Amino acid sequence: MQIKRRNFFKLAAVGAGSVVISPRPTRAERKKAGDSFACLVDTSRCIGCRKCEQACNEINNLPEPARRFDDLTVFDSARRPDARRFTVVNRYHSGRIDDAGLLVADYVKIQCMHCLDPSCASACVTGALSKHDNGAVHYDVSKCIGCRYCMMACPFEIPAYEYHNPLTPRVMKCNFCEEQFTRQHKAPACATICPTEAITFGKRTTLLQLAKKRLAKYPARYEQHIYGEHEAGGTAWLYLARVPFKKLGFLTLPSNPLPRLSELIQHSLFSYLWSPALLFALLGGIMYRNRAKNDSGEGHKQSGGVS
Amino acid sequence: MRQIHLQILMLMVLTCTYTTWVYAATTGEQWVAPAQEKALRRAQAVVPMVKEVKQEGAIRRSQRLHALGVSVRDVKDSYFVLNSPFIKAVEDHYGAVRFNHGQHAAESGDCTICHHLRAKTATPAKNGDKPLETQRCSACHQQAFNPDYPERLGLKAAFHQRCIPCHEQRHKGPQTCRGCHLNNVPDHKKLVKLPDNADALQVTAECLRCHETAANDLQHSAHWLWRGPSTHTQDHENSVRHGKGTTALNNY
Ligand code: SF4
Ligand code: SF4
Ligand code: SF4
Numbered sequence: 257m258q259i260k261r262r263n264f265f266k267l268a269a270v271g272a273g274s275v276v277i278s279p280r281p282t283r284a285e286r287k288k289a290g291d292s293f294a295c296l297v298d299t300s301r302c303i304g305c306r307k308c309e310q311a312c313n314e315i316n317n318l319p320e321p322a323r324r325f326d327d328l329t330v331f332d333s334a335r336r337p338d339a340r341r342f343t344v345v346n347r348y349h350s351g352r353i354d355d356a357g358l359l360v361a362d363y364v365k366i367q368c369m370h371c372l373d374p375s376c377a378s379a380c381v382t383g384a385l386s387k388h389d390n391g392a393v394h395y396d397v398s399k400c401i402g403c404r405y406c407m408m409a410c411p412f413e414i415p416a417y418e419y420h421n422p423l424t425p426r427v428m429k430c431n432f433c434e435e436q437f438t439r440q441h442k443a444p445a446c447a448t449i450c451p452t453e454a455i456t457f458g459k460r461t462t463l464l465q466l467a468k469k470r471l472a473k474y475p476a477r478y479e480q481h482i483y484g485e486h487e488a489g490g491t492a493w494l495y496l497a498r499v500p501f502k503k504l505g506f507l508t509l510p511s512n513p514l515p516r517l518s519e520l521i522q523h524s525l526f527s528y529l530w531s532p533a534l535l536f537a538l539l540g541g542i543m544y545r546n547r548a549k550n551d552s553g554e555g556h557k558q559s560g561g562v563s
Numbered sequence: 564m565r566q567i568h569l570q571i572l573m574l575m576v577l578t579c580t581y582t583t584w585v586y587a588a589t590t591g592e593q594w595v596a597p598a599q600e601k602a603l604r605r606a607q608a609v610v611p612m613v614k615e616v617k618q619e620g621a622i623r624r625s626q627r628l629h630a631l632g633v634s635v636r637d638v639k640d641s642y643f644v645l646n647s648p649f650i651k652a653v654e655d656h657y658g659a660v661r662f663n664h665g666q667h668a669a670e671s672g673d674c675t676i677c678h679h680l681r682a683k684t685a686t687p688a689k690n691g692d693k694p695l696e697t698q699r700c701s702a703c704h705q706q707a708f709n710p711d712y713p714e715r716l717g718l719k720a721a722f723h724q725r726c727i728p729c730h731e732q733r734h735k736g737p738q739t740c741r742g743c744h745l746n747n748v749p750d751h752k753k754l755v756k757l758p759d760n761a762d763a764l765q766v767t768a769e770c771l772r773c774h775e776t777a778a779n780d781l782q783h784s785a786h787w788l789w790r791g792p793s794t795h796t797q798d799h800e801n802s803v804r805h806g807k808g809t810t811a812l813n814n815y
Contacts, residue, residue: 303727305740307656326740355732443708448653452727453720457708466713 292391293437294460294492295447296467297365299504300477301454304331304345304363308446308455312343312367315433315445334505336366339416342430343367343446350503362497364504365446365455367430368393368414369484370492373513379409384427391460391492392432400427411488411509432492460492467496489513598642606646606659613703615683625675633696635672641665649705649718658745660722670735677725 310325312318319340323330331347345365352360374393377385384399385406402425407415418425433444442448443457456463467482483501484491487509497504595603619627628634646659668674678697686695700721707717716724726743730736737743757769771778781787790806792799799805 301724303723442653447708449656451719451723453707453716453724456713458710458713462710462713469714 291459291461292389292492293432294370294391294458294463294494295444296456296458296463296494296496298454298456298470298496299362299364300496300498301452302345302363302365302450303452303454304328304347304361305451306330306345307449307451308365309341309343309345311445311449312430313341315436316342316431318342331361331363337368337414337416337429339418339420339426339428342428346505348504350499352499362499362504364495364497364506366412366505367446367493368432369412369488370430370432371488371513372491373489375409375411375488375513376406376415379405381405388434390434390438392434393429393492394434395427395429395431397426402427411507460494463494467494470496486511599644601640602642602644602661603646605640606644607648609648609705610699610702612705613682613698616680616703617683617685619680621675621679624679625673628675628696631693631696633674633693635668635674637693638665638668641668645722647701647718649701653707655747657740658747660743661745676729 306325306328309321313321313325321341331345334346335344337344343365345363348362348364349359350362352362354360370387370391370393372387374385374387377383377387377393380386380400381403382399382401384396384401386394386396388394402417404415404417404427406427407413407417414429416428418428433442433446436442436444437457444455447455447457456466458466464482464485467485471478471480471482477498479497479500481497481501483495483497483506484493489512495501495506497506502508641664643662643664644659645662667677671677674697677700680703681696681698682702686698688694701718704716704718704721707720709715709717726736730738754773755769757765761769786807788808790808791803792801792805804810
């Protein structure tokens with residue numbers, strides 16, 4: 257059998273059809289589910305005590321850190337969340353000074369932003385990462401094949417990989433303490449322990465209103481921007497700051513969700529496995545044709561020999 | 564004369580110790596000062612939440628209280644233990660803070676720094692008292708993240724957000740976690756495991772089971788290594804050969 261141009265287009269059309277009937281909820285549908293949980297991190301309230309790091313370590317049974325949680329000299333260098341810690345607090349000197357003219361530090365807690373339209377989940381070919389309606393971007397280790405596409409896709413460079421664990425490596429990132437609020441109606445461990453309520457836990461719409469109220473009530477205290485309201489299509493973790501976000505290590509990101517294009521291409525390619533099926537059909541066709549050719553060629557040679 | 568004074572003092576100290584000991588021995592409890600007991604009881608009390616507050620600016624409020632004659636002189640209770648069930652319900656990281664209300668009032672001279680708002684309808688005056696213009700922190704600030712009052716701080720954050728900046732700005736009072744908080748020491752009755760009639764070395768070994776780091780730290784400190792004259796050793800005021808670092812017996 258030879259694959260003709262017409263047949264190729266027929267197959268492609270079947271593939272495209274399956275994309276249209278794909279059961280994955282569209283972005284609009286996901287937005288409508290809307291009132292999911294979120295956290296508002298008001299960096300102007302953060303005192304850099306690192307209790308959130310400690311609480312996160314304890315609730316997730318993460319390994320003991322090299323330096324104790326009350327060691328504040330860790331602030332001397334910038335840190336990133338990694339396979340051993342889901343959240344870190346960093347110190348920044350933006351040039352802000354207090355009444356006495358002394359430099360004042362700003363502290364910023366970072367962790368997975370739990371994007372509304374997560375790039376990591378779009379990049380994940382097996383669906384090991386998925387956005388839950390409650391707001392959390394969930395990682396399912398049983399589906400993960402360790403390709404680490406998520407690490408490359410995440411605009412915030414959050415997912416980390418357990419390179420030190422050769423047998424059962426996992427992708428590691430903040431899980432939003434999802435079980436805390438789904439099972440026990442409690443706030444995430446970091447929000448609960450924070451002494452100053454620098455982390456407020458609640459529904460995203462409520463927190464956005466709250467953030468806007470704070471911006472309006474204390475205009476001199478805050479940069480008039482809510483980081484995460486629109487960045488990367490919106491995130492569940494929102495931030496307020498005293499100084500421009502750029503000075504606190506925040507990336508300037510476009511407001512359209514980054515994964516739309518990659519997701520469209522990838523999910524069109526992989527849904528119902530039509531593209532590998534097509535590829536193998538194509539390869540099979542070529543093999544079949546070549547064999548048919550060779551057969552007839554040999555016959556020709558043989559007949560030539562005889563004559 | 565001085566001798567007699569000293570003797571009386573000694574007698575008083577001994578009597579106090581003895582009374583405490585007899586009290587503990589007969590009741591099986593430790594004696595607690597009445598003020599402490601009252602503060603502990605007060606800390607457990609939960610009052611109904613204030614839903615609506617009187618809207619007034621800080622300066623306006625301060626002036627109004629001044630005009631009403633409400634001042635720090637009206638402080639009734641001068642000692643609190645900040646140990647609310649609202650906080651303990653969700654976490655138990657540190658021991659409670661002992662808060663000297665009277666001293667804070669006297670230092671600041673202005674009730675409204677902490678009592679920044681009050682309920683919309685003031686509690687009416689009771690037998691000759693002034694109407695209540697101030698309420699306890701936990702009347703408004705209770706559980707954190709109450710979805711019905713998203714802008715309202717929980718009690719723990721209300722404390723920290725009020726205390727920390729003030730201590731920093733005024734360069735007064737403790738500036739570290741442990742400066743205010745007692746360590747949350749677990750009940751050692753359940754932790755210590757010793758045979759009956761344990762000897763001294765067994766006791767030391769049992770302490771070291773958990774506190775090895777502390778023991779190592781101690782051995783590098785002046786408490787272990789001091790040498791030289793001591794104000795408490797007679798006739799050796801100028802000697803540098805004595806001390807735990809040299810001749811004295813080192814033990815825990
Ligand atoms: S921050 Fe990164 S890891 Fe977290 S949801 Fe967004 S894309 Fe995924
Ligand atoms: S939400 Fe939970 S997992 Fe995420 S940073 Fe906070 S404590 Fe850690
Ligand atoms: S616990 Fe709160 S105040 Fe402390 S470092 Fe974390 S976010 Fe900041």
